[in-house]
Amino acid sequence: MKRLWPFLPLLALLAACGGGGIQTLNVTLVDGIGEPLQPLAAAWRIGPPPSTSGLPWNALPTGQFSWSLPVPANSRFQVAFRCPDVSGTQFYVSLDLRRSELGSNLMVRCPVAYASPTAAVTGSVSPSLASGTAFSARGAVSFSGGSFTGLTAPTGPGREVAVFGDSGGTPYFGRTGPVSIPPTAVSVPVSPTNTLSLTTPPGFFSYAGLVLSTFVPVDLVPPNWTGTGSPQPVARPSSLFGGDLFQFWTCHGWSCAILRKDANNPAVAPGASLSLSVPPLSLSASQSHTPSALPTFSNISSGGFSPGLSFLGYALFLGDPGVRYWRHFLSAGALGGATGYYVDVEQAPGFAGVVPSSGSSVQLRATAFAGDQPLSALLAARPIPQETFAAHSLFLDRMWPVHLEAALLQSTFTW
Numbered sequence: 001m002k003r004l005w006p007f008l009p010l011l012a013l014l015a016a017c018g019g020g021g022i023q024t025l026n027v028t029l030v031d032g033i034g035e036p037l038q039p040l041a042a043a044w045r046i047g048p049p050p051s052t053s054g055l056p057w058n059a060l061p062t063g064q065f066s067w068s069l070p071v072p073a074n075s076r077f078q079v080a081f082r083c084p085d086v087s088g089t090q091f092y093v094s095l096d097l098r099r100s101e102l103g104s105n106l107m108v109r110c111p112v113a114y115a116s117p118t119a120a121v122t123g124s125v126s127p128s129l130a131s132g133t134a135f136s137a138r139g140a141v142s143f144s145g146g147s148f149t150g151l152t153a154p155t156g157p158g159r160e161v162a163v164f165g166d167s168g169g170t171p172y173f174g175r176t177g178p179v180s181i182p183p184t185a186v187s188v189p190v191s192p193t194n195t196l197s198l199t200t201p202p203g204f205f206s207y208a209g210l211v212l213s214t215f216v217p218v219d220l221v222p223p224n225w226t227g228t229g230s231p232q233p234v235a236r237p238s239s240l241f242g243g244d245l246f247q248f249w250t251c252h253g254w255s256c257a258i259l260r261k262d263a264n265n266p267a268v269a270p271g272a273s274l275s276l277s278v279p280p281l282s283l284s285a286s287q288s289h290t291p292s293a294l295p296t297f298s299n300i301s302s303g304g305f306s307p308g309l310s311f312l313g314y315a316l317f318l319g320d321p322g323v324r325y326w327r328h329f330l331s332a333g334a335l336g337g338a339t340g341y342y343v344d345v346e347q348a349p350g351f352a353g354v355v356p357s358s359g360s361s362v363q364l365r366a367t368a369f370a371g372d373q374p375l376s377a378l379l380a381a382r383p384i385p386q387e388t389f390a391a392h393s394l395f396l397d398r399m400w401p402v403h404l405e406a407a408l409l410q411s412t413f414t415w
Helices: 005-016 375-380
Strands: 022-030 041-046 066-072 076-086 089-098 105-109 118-136 139-154 156-159 162-167 170-175 179-181 185-189 194-199 205-211 217-219 232-236 245-252 255-262 273-275 282-288 296-303 310-320 324-331 361-371 402-414
Touching (some): 022 076, 041 066, 066 076, 089 105, 089 375, 105 375, 118 170, 118 217, 139 156, 162 217, 170 185, 282 361, 282 402
Parallel strands (some): 022 105, 118 185, 194 273
Antiparallel strands (some): 022 066, 041 076, 076 089, 118 139, 118 162, 156 179, 194 232, 255 402, 282 296, 310 324, 310 361, 361 402
């Protein structure tokens, strides 16, 4: 972490504004497997947006991946990062939060960009499988027999390859344990699994899988199976450890629920039975914009979440496909009781390019979240490599046991 001395003039200004006690917040920018990234631009500010109602945006140094920010207790603040470009496409992420909603750490995840290069991995599987899939933190490849080729995997130490497949109607699972890549040939012993069961309502699209602690996602049931209201068998490997997560989700219309459980939790022990459903959720909002500014939202409303879950906030996504993508998280504490919202990220140093070009066909997505874990735990946890619901759930896809409900909203229009 960098020392606080670059912010001493700002600290003096905060004190003059009655900012209260300063609580240092450690902010880290990472990729989808938790490895640090250096941004192309970075900024932060105190107060409610836009900047005319608070302190201005302040540029952060970009030759690093972590920053110690002096944030007054209970104050509202924003951070923004222009992530590394990928194939000429720009990616921006930003968050609007209250300091009281966080602990001492905030981990911000960039989409698409990764710190480590990849290599093509080959592997031998013993015993052979009639059909199977090999998984790494960066790819998956189907195979049959006793070997696979062409698996894309990140290079470096501490990597892992997992295999899930079938032999004679029996599910098999195996993992390498941490290995270094290169070398690019691995051996994966597999063994029969136990089972547990997941019940989702009839007609609900559902999923069951794992996210290993080494950031390897594994599909345990073919994606998007349809619930029948009866138990769905789910393979339950024995070679799992604390820190490995089971991940289940189910959706009906634009209402979704996510359940993540640590592998050591008795709720996902061999033979366990789980049920997952989601009530009809609601999310509505109106947007307006000018050619040179991000959208202003009005009449924001959401609800219908299950009892026992607390509202966490909204995720926003604005896509100009192939050119730029902006993702933003607005916490419940930052929004408060307001029904309108605008954040002036385009005014931050280095962020003018976040606004789509006039005439572009853009995608707008919004998501309302409720959960049984505090935002402080989720935003400090390591990311999950694959976004659960594309363009909706990136900010809260974390390696942390949680029950989430998400109301989804999306549209396409000309900027």
